[in-house]
Amino acid sequence: MTVGTEPRPLRVAIFGSGPAAFYAAEHLFKQKQFVIDVDMFDRLPVPFGLVRYGVAPDHLKIKQVTKVFDNIAANPRFRFFGNVEFGKDVKLAELKEYYHQIFFATGAQSDRRMGIPGEDLTGSYPATEFVAWYNGHPDYRDRQWNLNVESAAVVGVGNVAIDVARLLSLTREELWASDAADYAVEALSHSQIKTVCLLGRRGPAQAAFSNPEIKEVGELADSDLVTRADETQLDQLSAASIADDRAGKAKVEILQSFAVEHPLTKPRRLNLRFLVSPVELFGDAAGNVTRMKLARNTLVASETGSLSAKATDQFEEIEAGLVFRSVGYRGKPLPDVPFHDRWYVILNERGRVIDPESKQPIIGLYTSGWIKRGPSGVVGTNKPDSVESVTCMLEDFSTGSILQPSHGDAASAEKFIGARKPDYFSYADWKCLDALELERGKACGRPRVKFTSVEEMKKAVGK
Numbered sequence: 001m002t003v004g005t006e007p008r009p010l011r012v013a014i015f016g017s018g019p020a021a022f023y024a025a026e027h028l029f030k031q032k033q034f035v036i037d038v039d040m041f042d043r044l045p046v047p048f049g050l051v052r053y054g055v056a057p058d059h060l061k062i063k064q065v066t067k068v069f070d071n072i073a074a075n076p077r078f079r080f081f082g083n084v085e086f087g088k089d090v091k092l093a094e095l096k097e098y099y100h101q102i103f104f105a106t107g108a109q110s111d112r113r114m115g116i117p118g119e120d121l122t123g124s125y126p127a128t129e130f131v132a133w134y135n136g137h138p139d140y141r142d143r144q145w146n147l148n149v150e151s152a153a154v155v156g157v158g159n160v161a162i163d164v165a166r167l168l169s170l171t172r173e174e175l176w177a178s179d180a181a182d183y184a185v186e187a188l189s190h191s192q193i194k195t196v197c198l199l200g201r202r203g204p205a206q207a208a209f210s211n212p213e214i215k216e217v218g219e220l221a222d223s224d225l226v227t228r229a230d231e232t233q234l235d236q237l238s239a240a241s242i243a244d245d246r247a248g249k250a251k252v253e254i255l256q257s258f259a260v261e262h263p264l265t266k267p268r269r270l271n272l273r274f275l276v277s278p279v280e281l282f283g284d285a286a287g288n289v290t291r292m293k294l295a296r297n298t299l300v301a302s303e304t305g306s307l308s309a310k311a312t313d314q315f316e317e318i319e320a321g322l323v324f325r326s327v328g329y330r331g332k333p334l335p336d337v338p339f340h341d342r343w344y345v346i347l348n349e350r351g352r353v354i355d356p357e358s359k360q361p362i363i364g365l366y367t368s369g370w371i372k373r374g375p376s377g378v379v380g381t382n383k384p385d386s387v388e389s390v391t392c393m394l395e396d397f398s399t400g401s402i403l404q405p406s407h408g409d410a411a412s413a414e415k416f417i418g419a420r421k422p423d424y425f426s427y428a429d430w431k432c433l434d435a436l437e438l439e440r441g442k443a444c445g446r447p448r449v450k451f452t453s454v455e456e457m458k459k460a461v462g463k
Contacts (some may be wrong), residue, residue: 002111004036009035010100010397011101011405012028012101012240013039014041015041015104016040016371017042017048017080018105018107018369018382019051019382020370021040021049021369022068022357023104023386024368025073025078025382026386028104028390029072029077029078035077037079037250038077039099040079044137045082045083045100045433046457047073051062051069054131054135056166057175057178058178059163059176060178065379073427076149078427081428082426084424085183088261090416090417091336092336093098093336096405100404100405101396104337104353104366105368105371105386106425108344108370108374109331109332110128110329111127111128111325111326111330112330114278114325114327117290119281120264122146122288122289123146124281125145125323127325130143130164130324134167135180135184138453147193148265149321151194151195151196151197151319152323153197154196154199154237154324155278155449156326156327159378160215161322161324164326166270168245169220170188170221170222170385171221172185174220176446177446179446181450183452194267194269195270195319196223196268196270197273197318199277200273200275201309202274202275202307202308203231203235204234204252204274205234205238205251207274211329214251214254219268222265222268223267224268226259231275234252234257235298237300237301241307258272275296275309276294276296277309278292282347286328288321291318293294294314294315294316295311295312296314296315297312298310328375330344337365338353338383345367345370346367349361350388350392351368351372351385352389353365363401363402365453366390368389368390369385432460433461436460
């Protein structure tokens with residue numbers, strides 16, 4: 001029997017259930033000339049990855065992309081196996097007996113370090129842990145943060161950094177209108193933080209956040225946005241770099257408008273700084289972070305023409321009782337899958353996983369998303385990335401370069417997974433949980449109230 005037909009479908013396992021995973025499934029299902037089964041796995045019981053646990057809880061419009069994912073999951077040849085961990089519950093060698101192709105879209109889950117003295121003081125943390133906490137991620141729901149300090153610093157000026165700075169500045173009413181975890185709404189509502197500093201090592205023209213995001217923090221109910229004229233003034237190199245970039249010019253103009261002296265009437269302040277880098281954190285006798293030393297930077301052009309920050313001999317200190325670093329993210333290696341230790345991605349070419357010794361593609365293994373290309377882009381960036389990887393999968397399928405599973409049928413795979421993880425979550429289980437979360441939200445006037453522990457989730461659907 002030919003693979004890709006009704007009696008013998010092409011069987012694909014996808015690990016991860018965020019945008020890259022769903023866009024890969026979507027493109028596979030568009031191949032109407034073939035019959036393709038997609039089994040999607042996630043370590044957590046629930047799908048959507050960073051859309052559920054990374055996108056800011058007050059950015060509900062962005063989360064509406066899950067409606068697209070629901071439509072993909074409605075395909076009768078799609079199955080979801082939540083609460084199943086790759087390398088622990090199911091291993092690569094075993095999966096090769098059930099699937100023709102195996103696809104990894106597991107994201108970049110850990111943070112880069114700043115590499116400065118004092119980084120490990122109490123009160124200094126990776127931003128992603130805070131993001132996961134306020135979004136109700138089961139691994140981080142029990143984390144505690146000292147919000148009784150008056151000043152916080154967020155290192156970095158990307159989308160995650162500005163999200164963290166904004167969440168620290170929201171009122172209870174603004175938090176209540178989001179889908180932040182209920183415990184996070186309570187904790188942040190009682191925060192004593194009066195000043196948040198958002199710190200960029202380069203200039204305003206290089207800031208990675210979007211124009212709508214900077215406008216958004218300029219309109220917070222309880223917090224005045226403040227920039228500095230000397231830090232938002234463009235040097236010649238920066239001016240040249242955005243000469244033909246309308247959006248870039250508009251961003252700089254918005255930032256400069258907040259540097260003009262104006263009355264500060266709100267109880268909180270969000271200071272957006274540029275051309276500064278943390279060089280040391282200082283703590284008190286108990287080991288809690290209290291202050292940060294900053295080096296003033298200047299911009300220099302590299303050989304490729306990009307502008308990088310170079311420290312000067314000018315320094316200053318700011319108060320910081322809480323520090324979140326958001327200076328880049330790293331993928332984590334998966335058991336038995338080749339990994340690039342310097343780039344923190346799965347070793348691949350255009351999505352085909354590569355053997356490190358032979359430098360040739362490994363039959364049947366593919367990747368997409370941040371674990372393929374590194375942490376860049378927004379939700380939509382994953383679509384062309386996954387299409388590229390799936391195109392390689394289809395090319396290999398057409399030449400017969402696929403795995404040859406001994407149990408290449410859906411029933412055998414389900415039996416195997418059920419034996420390993422009897423309490424796995426199906427997509428129907430997720431839809432039941434989803435309805436319960438929306439119901440809980442409606443009961444108290446919120447968009448959604450999330451279940452934040454695996455045990456709670458299992459109990460809710462009768463596992």
